Amino acid sequence: MVAKLSKDLIYEILSVVDEIPKGKVASYGQIAKLIDRPKNARLVGKVLSQASYYGDYPCHxxxxxxxxxxxxxxxxxxxxxxxxxxFKKPTHVDMKNFQWDM
DNA sequence: GTAATGACAAGAC
DNA sequence: TGTCTTGCCATTA
Structure with a gap:
């Protein structure tokens, strides 16, 4: 327990992250929208930084x-x-072909 | 209550 | 895609 964020947020975010298909990647914005908080992309990142603490989620x-x-x-x-x-570049994923297609 | 912080998004160039 | 600026929101001090 390092920093308690809203349990609701954590549950919703991790729930979505857990649905990302293997071989695909999702953007924070995408997840933020899925949890009905299109402007909370930054919160998603914070929660994800603690995701490993709350459970085993594919935050990668x-x-x-x-x-x-x-x-x-x-x-x-x-x-x-x-x-x-x-990876198109050492630091960037090929979003065009590997972004989670809903 | 206010200010600072953060694994970001979107627009402009 | 890269960089700069502005905007949003929850948490923390």
Whole structure:
């Protein structure tokens, strides 16, 4: 227990993250919209930073709108590559082909 | 109550 | 995609 965010937010966000199909990535904005909070993209990031504490969630499939990975999660790239997600650049995912298509 | 912070988004160039 | 600016929102001090 490091920082208690709204349990509602955490549950909703992690619930969506858990639905991201393997080999795909979703943007914070996408998730924010799915939880009915289109402007809470930043909150999503905060919750995700603690996601590992609340449970086992594929937070590595969540990237920002530019396809960049989390600054505190360097291993994220490796995990994505292992799932088939390609990187156009060392720091950017190929969003065009691997963004979660709903 | 106010200010600062953050794994961001969207628009403009 | 990259960088800069503005906007949003919840948490923390």
């Amino acid at each position: 499939r969540v990237v920002n709108h530019a396809g960049r990975l989390a600054p505190t999660f360097p291993n994220q790239k490796d995990l994505l590559l292992d799932e088939g997600v390609e």
